[in-house]
């Protein structure tokens with residue numbers, strides 16, 4: 001009789017009369033036959049079959065709806081000091097980024113993505129504190145000493161994702177005053193602000209044309225990215241592959257925060273990547289200048305990044321620095337290719353949103369600057385690429401946004417209601433064409449009293465409070481910011497309006513100026 005009992009579908013947990021039916025299966029038909037006549041038994045079978053069918057339908061609906069509501073994975077790839085112009089597919093610069101091009105061509109690119117600047121020379125710290133706390137610049141600064149309190153309240157980005165059911169993973173550059181171990185489920189190779197451990201004097205004030213270069217981007221004796229025996233960008237990809245292997249077995253969605261130290265200086269890469277960029281392939285930026293006229297008044301003349309190259313800047317020095325910059329970006333791009341391949345192999349690519357951006361831009365020879373402590377587009381703006389389910393392919397959106405909008409976007413994707421303290425906005429309404437504007441103004445600052453930027457209606461005002469100096473650019477007609485309109489009587493009204501709006505807006509930003 002046990003064979004007959006095997007014909008009865010095994011009941012599933014969850015239906016109200018299952019205990020009775022379970023009794024039939026568990027104890028077998030023999031028990032039932034002993035207690036019931038055969039007509040009644042047939043009726044029971046019919047009822048059971050109907051209920052079983054209904055049960056199957058119910059289960060299919062529940063499982064089906066949970067599949068359709070399954071939370072997508074979020075893969076966040078973060079570069080360090082990467083200017084918006086260094087994505088090959090976007091056409092600004094002759095650079096090889098075939099894997100970032102995959103994201104740009106199979107996804108959507110935000111072409112005007114800003115960082116708000118920073119409260120001291122390490123702009124990275126401000127940018128990363130903003131994206132992990134959701135606060136605008138000065139409120140992020142004020143929060144920085146109390147991040148332990150934020151963590152105990154489960155308010156950090158990764159905690160919001162974890163509490164939404166995500167398996168969270170971090171590797172690479174952190175540079176936020178918070179313990180990654182406390183806010184991510186898995187952590188590997190947490191790196192400092194820049195590859196160390198030593199600042200080598202050979203890396204500064206170079207190169208000088210006609211003289212031997214004391215620095216070599218490929219020599220492991222200078223440590224940096226070579227410290228530990230394997231280039232740090234390759235270690236990020238190794239760790240991502242390992243986590244991808246683990247998570248491929250899991251039903252939980254993942255949130256991966258992969259943070260390269262590249263292409264921050266020291267700009268080191270294997271020789272084969274440098275060989276791809278002979279100096280005659282490198283163009284000097286159109287707005288190259290031997291020196292920036294207000295560099296001292298802007299408190300940006302002697303900051304560490306700026307003394308990597310000698311004063312006055314030469315086209316030769318800029319070409320050499322750009323060559324090393326492009327080489328470390330192309331090397332990072334190959335590691336990103338490995339990460340994208342690992343995602344494909346995990347079988348989870350179809351339900352994963354990929355975000356690529358950087359913490360801010362970098363000058364590398366624009367306007368007489370080398371670093372990021374200035375308010376020009378090259379130093380504020382980063383790439384921002386988004387790819388995933390229903391993200392349009394090859395779409396370009398030029399609406400000004402902040403890179404930290406990625407945080408708010410990921411919360412929306414994870415079905416996390418946006419907490420009131422998160423000031424950045426989701427990018428999805430822009431991607432879906434539901435709105436065309438994100439912010440009324442784009443704001444930038446460097447140090448409490450050194451520099452400000454204020455962008456509205458296509459004009460950018462730059463202000464240096466220490467020397468009471470303004471600059472004004474029309475970003476639509478002069479995207480390289482080469483024609484200062486601040487002294488032009490035709491634009492007096494434009495400048496006055498911007499000054500007036502800024503005076504009001506800086507209060508909303510808790511600006512200490």
Ligand SMILES: [Ca+2]
Pocket residue numbers: 080081123124264359360
């Ligand atoms: Ca940085």
